[in-house]
Amino acid sequence: MKIFLDSANIDEIKTLSETGLIDGVTTNPSLIAKSGMNFIDAIEKICSIINGPVSAEVTGVDQTTMVKEGQKLSKIAPNVVIKVPLTMEGLKACKTLSDEKINVNVTLCFNAAQAILAAKAGATYISPFIGRLDDIGADGMNLISEIVEIYNIYNFKTEVLAASIRGVQDVVDSAKFGADIATIPTNILRSMYLHPLTDKGLDAFLSDWAKTGQSIL
Numbered sequence: 001m002k003i004f005l006d007s008a009n010i011d012e013i014k015t016l017s018e019t020g021l022i023d024g025v026t027t028n029p030s031l032i033a034k035s036g037m038n039f040i041d042a043i044e045k046i047c048s049i050i051n052g053p054v055s056a057e058v059t060g061v062d063q064t065t066m067v068k069e070g071q072k073l074s075k076i077a078p079n080v081v082i083k084v085p086l087t088m089e090g091l092k093a094c095k096t097l098s099d100e101k102i103n104v105n106v107t108l109c110f111n112a113a114q115a116i117l118a119a120k121a122g123a124t125y126i127s128p129f130i131g132r133l134d135d136i137g138a139d140g141m142n143l144i145s146e147i148v149e150i151y152n153i154y155n156f157k158t159e160v161l162a163a164s165i166r167g168v169q170d171v172v173d174s175a176k177f178g179a180d181i182a183t184i185p186t187n188i189l190r191s192m193y194l195h196p197l198t199d200k201g202l203d204a205f206l207s208d209w210a211k212t213g214q215s216i217l
């Protein structure tokens with residue numbers, strides 16, 4: 001499973017990219033607003049740090065505007081992916097952009113019917129929002145499972161990008177259900193490294209090692 005960072009925080013993206021584990025980045029207008037940066041500058045900077053797909057979201061609501069915005073954003077760097085909302089206009093824009101060989105991430109997907117349409121529209125990625133479904137008492141992970149099952153039956157090439165991840169277990173479950181990618185907030189990625197028994201075990205090893213008086217280097 002590929003790991004994307006769900007962030008527009010340049011410092012965090014830079015730091016976590018040094019792990020060598022980051023395959024891409026997703027942003028959205030809320031994350032850009034939170035970063036306080038100019039949108040184009042932020043995407044340009046993230047693309048220079050990350051050697052992988054970087055999603056930049058359009059803000060128009062009609063096909064023509066979304067296509068124009070997508071064409072402009074796609075010129076920022078070769079690894080820019082255009083993010084469009086899962087509306088009829090968004091999927092029309094997706095079809096146009098993907099016909100122009102521009103990679104598209106269809107976002108705000110909340111059911112499998114929408115995911116079928118996105119695949120038919122040539123989406124490179126579909127982004128089902130797990131956490132926001134769980135927030136309203138629905139089952140976000142069931143959606144991942146349904147989309148993976150359907151895409152496999154029809155051999156759709158669209159990759160399933162598990163989004164709106166709220167915790168480490170969402171990452172694990174997304175992997176179990178066959179999502180191609182999880183886009184993970186930076187704090188949750190950091191949590192994935194942690195287990196109290198790892199810390200406890202390491203403390204014990206280091207304390208016993210100190211007693212030997214030895215040094216490896």
Ligand code: E4P
Pocket residue numbers: 006026027028107127129131132163164165183
């Ligand atoms: C990523 O592409 C989405 O925009 C993001 O995961 C949404 O997450 P949220 O529901 O925590 O805002």
